[in-house]
Amino acid sequence: MTTASSKIGGLTRRQEATVAIGAFTAIGDIPRLREDLTQGLEAGLTISEIKEILIQMYAYAGFPRSLNGLGTFMALLEERRANGISDLTGADPTATIAALSALDGAESQLGSHLRIALNTGLTEADLRSLVTVLRTRVGQAPGDRADAALDKVLATAKG
Structure with missing residues (x-):
């Protein structure tokens, strides 16, 4: 996981989060995925962009991993909403x-x-x-x- 102020090479924070979200979804590391889902939202990824990343994992990591990632993300969003945090929605499917x-x-x-x-x-x-x-x-x-x-x-x- 990266810190909010880090930048690795030429990647933006959004791109760093995208890399980590894809990888942790693929290997099924839910605790680390959850951390980087938060990082992604805080870096400016929209809800739709993150959903699209998780949906793409279906083709590469299989439906169970993709669905686990989506379930983790939906639970995180509910928790954030309960804490008064409003995330950018973006486009829908x-x-x-x-x-x-x-x-x-x-x-x-x-x-x-x-x-x-x-x-x-x-x-x-x-x-x-x-x-x-x-x-x-x-x-x-x-x-x-x-x-x-x-x-x-x-x-x-x-x-």
């Missing part, structure tokens, strides 16, 4: 979900991103609204793909 919904044949990835969205703070109602926007502004087929994938994700989660 709806653009990725919309893109995958618009592409025929990307249902598997769409399902994964819908699960991730549910595990990182979006609600079923939020995602149902996204389906409505897809149907009304983009087209019936993308809305139907998103709706079917969401139904499948929710049925799996409940069953």
